[in-house]
Each structure stands twice: as C-alpha cells, then as structure tokens.
Amino acid sequence: MNQPLRLLFAIGFLLSLHSSISQTPTQPEEKQISSSTGVWLGLYTKYHFNDKWAYYGEYHIRRRDGFEDMAQVYLRFGATYTIQRYLDFTAGVVLPFYWAPDQNDPNVDNVVPQYRLWQQAVLATPFEHIKVYHQLRTEQRWRRDYVKDSPYELTHRFRYKLTVYVPLNKPAFENHTLFVSLYNEIFIQAGKSIVYNHLEDNRSFVGLGYNLSEQFQIQGGYMFTFRHRGSPFDYEKRHIFRLSLYHHMDLHLNRHREERDIPIH
Template sequence: MKYFFFFLLLFPFLVAAQQQKEVKSQLQTWVSLNSTFRVSDHWGFVGDLHIRRNNFVADNSFYFLRGGVGYWLNEQLSFITGYAHLWLAPSTPGYKTFADENRWYEQIAYSSKVGKVSLLNRFRSEQRWREILRNDMSTGDYSFSNRFRYLISIGIPLSANPFIPQITVANEVAVQFGKQVVNNTFDQFRAFAGIRQSMGRGWSYDFGYMFVSQQKASGYQYDYNHTIRLFFYYTWMRKHGKQEKEPALQYEDE
C-alpha cells in the first residue's frame, strides 16, 4: 500500500517529465518561384511553386503549388484569394507515401513607406484539408483546420541604385483552430533576415536565413527549422515601359 501512495505522489511529476518540451532541430533548404501578372490597374493573377528539402537538400519535405486571383485597390492595398495544393513528405523513416493537403486562402496586404524604408503588413486566412495517413497508407479521411497568419516585412535600401541589394527582415505568426487542433493552437513562428535584389525585366530575388518554430500536435514537441531560403519573383505589368525603381515587396510564401 505504501508503494501505491508513493506512486500517487510521484505520478504528477512523472507526467510533467513526459510533457517537457522536446525540440527537433533540422537544416532545410527552401526554393520557390513566385509570379504576379497584373492584367489591368486593378486585376491580376498570382501563381507560385515551392520546394522544401530536409537535411540541407538530402530529403523531401514538401512540394507546393498555389494560384489565385487578385484585386488591387491601389498600389498599396491588395486582396487575393485562391487555391493551393501541398504534397507533404512522410516524417517516419522508411515511409514513402506523401500526404495531400488542399487549401483555400484569402489575404489582405498593405504596403507603405517610412522615409526610404518599405513596410508590408499581410493578413492571411487559410482553410486546410490534410490527408490522414496510417501505416504509410491513405485512410481516405482528412483533418480540417483554419489557420490565421500575420506577417510584417521590412525592406531597407542601401543605395539609390536598384541593382544594389536591400536588407530585408520579416516576422510571421500563425495560429490554427479546428476539431483536431487540441494542443497546438499556436502553429508557427517564422523569422527571416537576408537580402532582396532586382535582376531587371520584372525579376527579383531574396536570399537569406529563416528560422521556423513549429508546434506539433502533442503540444510539447517542436520542430526548429534552420532554413536557407532562396525565393525568385517575377512581376508582369500590362503597362509597358514602366520600370520599377526597386524590387517590389513580395508576399507569396507557403
């Protein structure tokens, strides 16, 4: 009996020990091509392709395609809605089946300037249906969640020459809600620092380091992803002859 009471006294501490924060650190590479096609002053289309790899470039993480239609109230304020599909690689060693994710999204983006510094605020809402796999096979079921994201991005020019890189930093927070979301309402935090540079003829890129913290479904397990990020951007404007003085603030990321 005394051992029973001793166990009862220790039980809360044993549970607490099991629930201590567990962190898995990964090195990733993330490459994407993001395009914007402005067919009029107010209307346009967006489309992008993303590839992310684990263990630098050795292993699959995901493949991602997205498209959408946008309305630009002016050059500062835009509204975009569209569909995306993600192929998510299995995390269990030896498994080969990718999980599908279907996603609808809506976003509002507002860009402004403080002196020469460019600012972007973006709000995005996502409705996500992720395929449930069991023993490396599809169950035919999907889990649903809503995710809300807020991003702030800052561009700091170093020169009036558009071909001299800008300094760029960005932070994003994502929270999610749904029947299956019990312990990980806080989904992700992302922090990026790098350079953004124009390449001419509507092309630009950003390159740098991004840290991603993602809370897993258990609530106490986290992925810390140290990511080398290289994003290319292409913007096509119907108005010919208009030259951008600096690479536009872009906001097409997974």
C-alpha cells in the first residue's frame, strides 16, 4: 500500500475513533444529590366488622416544595384478616394520582394515575412499656411516564418497615397517652424496566403522637428520605413534615379493647 493510501486510512480511523468517543455519554465523577421539601397529610382508618375481618383505608394529600405545589393524591383500600392476636394480613388496591412537576409543559399530562395491587403482613411484638411492629408490604404497580400516550409498565415493590412507639406520660398506651413514634422503611423495586435502581427509597421518621380517645389518634413529625431518581448517579434527599389522623372503630359489640394489638398502619 502506497503512502497516500496509508495516510487516508489513518485519518479515517482517527475520525471514526473520535466520533465514537464523542458519542459516549460522560458520567460525573461522583453521584449527584438534590434536596427537596414537602408536606404530607394523611387519614388512616380501620373498621372491624367482627373479630377476624376489618376494612382498611389510607387517604393522603402530598405537597412538594414545602406546601406550594401538589404532588400526589393517594388512595389505598384493603380488607384485613386477623390471623392471630399479634398478626394481621391485608390485601387490596391502590389508586394514586401524580401531578407532573412542570404543569406548563404541553407534552406531558398534568395528572397521571397509577394502578396497584398490594398485600401486607403486620406482626406486633409488644413489650411491657413499648410497642414494636414489623410491616412487610408488597405492591404490583402499573405506572407510566408523564409524557402523553406513554405506555403503562408493570413493576414490583417490596417494603419493610420497623416501627417503635414509646409512651411518655403514662406507663402503657391508653386514652390521653403522649408517645414518641419512630420508624424506618426500606423500599426495593424490581421489574423489566428496573435496571440499576433496585434500592428505590429509604425513609426515616421521628414524631410525637397522642391518643385523643379509644377511636382517634394523631401523629405529627419529620420524615427524611434518601431515594434513587432513575439514573446510576442521581439521588434525592427529601425533608417532609407529616401530619396524620388515625380512626379505629369496632362495628360490632363483642370485641374487647385489649385484643386490638395490631395498629391501623
């Protein structure tokens, strides 16, 4: 091969190599972490029909950027079966509605629903002065992007939550008990569209609660979450104030108060 041809091949190879390198996406040297704030308001209900069966419901309004923008309306419904005194099982459906972050983008739907099935087991391990609960929850989620006409995809989520209640002004939990509420919850997701973000979220909460009566309880506090945002290096810290009201009622007359050892959440 003569010298001009060799030179042409060399130039062509270098141009091809440069094009390949320039098209390779660059990744940051370290993970990117953003921060946000929010307010979550919730109502939790549990209504017993008999000693074994109960209706379970959760209803949430979630705001982001403090209280400025709507984030979600979250509706969870289920039927609870008491397996034994310290163990409940619940299954049902969830219908959350998500508000797109950019409401002025003409290419997105401003509000997008999801469709879920869910199952949950709650195990109580009561001690003399505190209560500890283990919650294992699974969800099958049909969800899509905010972009218009995006297809729904099925993903799976697995959640474990450890909750501790410590009474402050009384030796046991009864009417007018002020207590500390602590929990940590880990979220793991799976599915065809989940490539590297299997550890979805970790939530920690600390707050105060008060038993208003046998049927009503209120809790408020601070929740910190650290979650994955969909890329290998993009994460978010969320600082969220939570205020929740709990309503627990027996719809039959033969159930004894001391038998209700499983919480309504």
